Amino acid sequence: MIKIENGYFSLQTIISEYVFCIDNEGLVRHLYWGKIIDCLRDFKFQPLTEISTNDPVYEITPEEYPVYGGLRYKESCLKVTFADGTRDICYKYTGYDIKDSTLIIKLTDIYYNLSIELYYKVYENCDLIERWTVVSNNSADALIIDEIYSAQYHLPYENLRFSNTHGHWGAEQQAFTQNVSYGKICFENRRGISGHNHNPYFILENNATETTGDVFFGVLKFSGNFRGIVEQTQYGETLVQMGLNPYDCKIVLQANEKFTTPSILAGYSNLGFEEMTYIMQLYNQEHVLTQDLRPVLYNSWEAVGFDVTCDKQQQLAKLAQDIGAELFVVDDGWFGNRNGIDNGLGDWYVNETKFPNGLQPLIDTVKNYGMKFGIWVEPEMVNPQAQLYKDHPDWIYRFDNREVTTSREQCVLNMTNKEVQDFVYNMLDDLLSNYDISYIKWDANRPISEPGAKNLGPNEQMLWYLHIEAVYNIVRKLKSKHKDVLFEACASGGGRIDYGILGIFDDFWTSDNTDAYDRLIIQNSYSKLYPIKAMRAWVTDCPNFLTQRTIPLKFRFHSAMMGTLGIGSNLLKMSDEDKELSTIMIAQYKEIRHIIQNGVFYRLTHYSTNDYYIFEYALDKEDLLFVFLPQSKLGHRPVNIKLQGLDDDIYYEFNLNNQLECKSGRYLKLKGIDIHLLGDYQSVIIKFDAK
Numbered sequence: 001m002i003k004i005e006n007g008y009f010s011l012q013t014i015i016s017e018y019v020f021c022i023d024n025e026g027l028v029r030h031l032y033w034g035k036i037i038d039c040l041r042d043f044k045f046q047p048l049t050e051i052s053t054n055d056p057v058y059e060i061t062p063e064e065y066p067v068y069g070g071l072r073y074k075e076s077c078l079k080v081t082f083a084d085g086t087r088d089i090c091y092k093y094t095g096y097d098i099k100d101s102t103l104i105i106k107l108t109d110i111y112y113n114l115s116i117e118l119y120y121k122v123y124e125n126c127d128l129i130e131r132w133t134v135v136s137n138n139s140a141d142a143l144i145i146d147e148i149y150s151a152q153y154h155l156p157y158e159n160l161r162f163s164n165t166h167g168h169w170g171a172e173q174q175a176f177t178q179n180v181s182y183g184k185i186c187f188e189n190r191r192g193i194s195g196h197n198h199n200p201y202f203i204l205e206n207n208a209t210e211t212t213g214d215v216f217f218g219v220l221k222f223s224g225n226f227r228g229i230v231e232q233t234q235y236g237e238t239l240v241q242m243g244l245n246p247y248d249c250k251i252v253l254q255a256n257e258k259f260t261t262p263s264i265l266a267g268y269s270n271l272g273f274e275e276m277t278y279i280m281q282l283y284n285q286e287h288v289l290t291q292d293l294r295p296v297l298y299n300s301w302e303a304v305g306f307d308v309t310c311d312k313q314q315q316l317a318k319l320a321q322d323i324g325a326e327l328f329v330v331d332d333g334w335f336g337n338r339n340g341i342d343n344g345l346g347d348w349y350v351n352e353t354k355f356p357n358g359l360q361p362l363i364d365t366v367k368n369y370g371m372k373f374g375i376w377v378e379p380e381m382v383n384p385q386a387q388l389y390k391d392h393p394d395w396i397y398r399f400d401n402r403e404v405t406t407s408r409e410q411c412v413l414n415m416t417n418k419e420v421q422d423f424v425y426n427m428l429d430d431l432l433s434n435y436d437i438s439y440i441k442w443d444a445n446r447p448i449s450e451p452g453a454k455n456l457g458p459n460e461q462m463l464w465y466l467h468i469e470a471v472y473n474i475v476r477k478l479k480s481k482h483k484d485v486l487f488e489a490c491a492s493g494g495g496r497i498d499y500g501i502l503g504i505f506d507d508f509w510t511s512d513n514t515d516a517y518d519r520l521i522i523q524n525s526y527s528k529l530y531p532i533k534a535m536r537a538w539v540t541d542c543p544n545f546l547t548q549r550t551i552p553l554k555f556r557f558h559s560a561m562m563g564t565l566g567i568g569s570n571l572l573k574m575s576d577e578d579k580e581l582s583t584i585m586i587a588q589y590k591e592i593r594h595i596i597q598n599g600v601f602y603r604l605t606h607y608s609t610n611d612y613y614i615f616e617y618a619l620d621k622e623d624l625l626f627v628f629l630p631q632s633k634l635g636h637r638p639v640n641i642k643l644q645g646l647d648d649d650i651y652y653e654f655n656l657n658n659q660l661e662c663k664s665g666r667y668l669k670l671k672g673i674d675i676h677l678l679g680d681y682q683s684v685i686i687k688f689d690a691k
């Protein structure tokens, strides 16, 4: 809900409120973000006077969107250079507009024909506010945007804790928390994809737990170079800016052009991290992942690598169907001269040696077994050995007098070039039109380097933005034509997990690390802001290729069943006993996946003083408890788990240690149950059914 009274604006969701006003200087002054108050007339901005000549008004004024100009020295959201060289914005408020549930605040420079519009879209039921900014050059001259963030957030607290992820290939989503103190924390990506390292989101709180405390958070809807800055100032506040990374990215706005920033979805929870997770989950369910439950997939990448032949894939398809897979995905190696990483990318025709009669016989086999068919592509890339490169050496990012650096023996196609965009779109459109394909795994295995794109002229540095926009647009266009196809976002594993890609793509490949124990850590951290329904997790063979760890099959299944289940084992070599267990586990997953993919997710690991990992899913009158014990330790004790998602007054039946039990929701929430696992890599899933 949007309420406006005498220059005061209140954006309200069910639990939160965001208030700002236009002050006597014409500044858009931030006033409040937190639990709903709903009494706008109580808000009065205090006229500001400078503390000293070195602590000017602009420094102590919490502005909604501080610009570079005047006596402002904090991080600004917008810095421009006008055609005459002036590097200073001086805005005045010119009015507002409301469209649907979006408030637009209009600002204009007092001299130059520059307008800034601040957008606030209120998702009342989901407790989120989405913000973005549009800058328009209404003059006859070009101007340069040196820096532009999507929004600033102002928290009137010091000594907060900031959480994000670090990591690298095979170890994505490693959660960390650090204290915010004086100075700035900068988290960013400069690689062209959002990356394996830091993630485009912020979480700020002061000693919150899973179930208590105020938590402020925001996710950026962008998959390219981003930057976030958290700054504790000298004036008792913490500021956050997030948006497009200004590193190597100047934007030239020609006369009458405008630029729209990526948006930030931000929320507030007064009940700790669990509520934060719930808020994002609700948003995803209502606005993003509205399709049916995700199928169990089979993918042979880890099992056979590039050894993809029609024969072998057909054999695997039969075995995949036997154990219960519903979607068969052919990974890398089916096209061009692709027998390793050094060739083939760009040559998207079916490899005739591996598939003498094309893809159709395999697709027929897969369909005859009642499964859907999916395929891997890496459309943004080309191998220098591929024919595409020979035909179009100018289609990659490059500078004239520099060698192009290859990585994984490939170069990045200049996706800002219309010809390249058409090539990629047509290639995928042909694939989807000629074959019955339900699933595309879209990979991107290297970062951008030598970022030269002559076609962009003076706007060459915009390629960091335009590259990813091109990817979004191609997939949007493909999906509008091929409606039911699901797209999986993969970038060397989990390098493209962000809210820019989500909603355009449907699934995330979470990590190339399929070790069931490492995955508990990755999945736990992923779950804080990202949806379980999009979290692809495979069961693969042991010893794991990355960790050399051997883990029992049941634990591997339970770990992968936490998300959308996939199988990546070499079924040609799997023992009958393991096939039998796999069949049972997949059947069990199908029985409970509606709770996993659509239920409310709770992290309960904090109940354990040992090393248990504990998760709960609740949907209507059903509930699931996942308990993992990777390693028994000396004096191991049972763990007492208090469930979160049950109804107090309903009785639930469940099976504990092969005994049928029946307890009230209230008992299970307050007294809890004791689970005692013994041995290494032990795990159990317990289902609670309302009686």
Ligand code: GLA
Binding pocket: 301, 331, 332, 376, 443, 445, 490, 491, 492, 493, 494, 509, 512
């Ligand atoms: C990346 C992906 C893998 C697989 C390979 C194929 O590493 O993350 O899942 O698709 O590429 O080359």
